[in-house]
Amino acid sequence: MEKSAVMWLLAAFVGAALVWQAIGEEGTAEEEKILRVGDTAPNVKLVTVDADGNNKPVELKSFRGKKNVLLAFYPKAFTPGCTRQLCGYRDDFEQFKNADTEVFAISVEPQEASNRFKREYQLPFNVVGDANQSIVRAFNVPVRGHDGNHFAKRSVFLIDKQGVLKHIDRDYDIEKGQQELYARLTALKQSEEPCCAP
16 A cells, blocks of 8 residues: 555656656747847738738738838737827838838737728728737737737837848837837838948
8 A cells, every 4th residue: 555655656756747847848949939139030921901901911021122021019909009009100101111111010809800990090001910829929929818808918020121030129118119119210221221432
């Protein structure tokens, strides 16, 4: 009886150790997935909306050699902070055009909600619904919530024409973060301009 109890305790201890090892390995894998400035951005499927309001799928890699790309993750359409953020981009859209940058605003809502948000506020850029969370997973953007109400953490990723991450802000502040983002856009534009001969 005592021998079987000892064996049971030993088996439980070994099992617990294996579980903790697996958790530790999974945590390491998650840390390795975190993107950093200088990394190549993962290729993800996005959506553009044409002049007739039709959704058109497009891959991130299709912009390589053509345009810089901003991926701006936001929590939820029509909420005060998100409306302010995206309307700010709308009002300052020349900043993005001048820097030859395609903008994708992304939430984990259905595409229909994103399309309504775009129409309601006349947003001149792409508004993407990532309901299956494939884009947020690829960029390791935290998602919070429960009972079907999920919210992506407000964050931005600026990608150059070579597909390289040039700026990451995982805790994006609508005011302070915006000024930093615009400064990065300006720097990106200047780095692309050919140098004048002396």
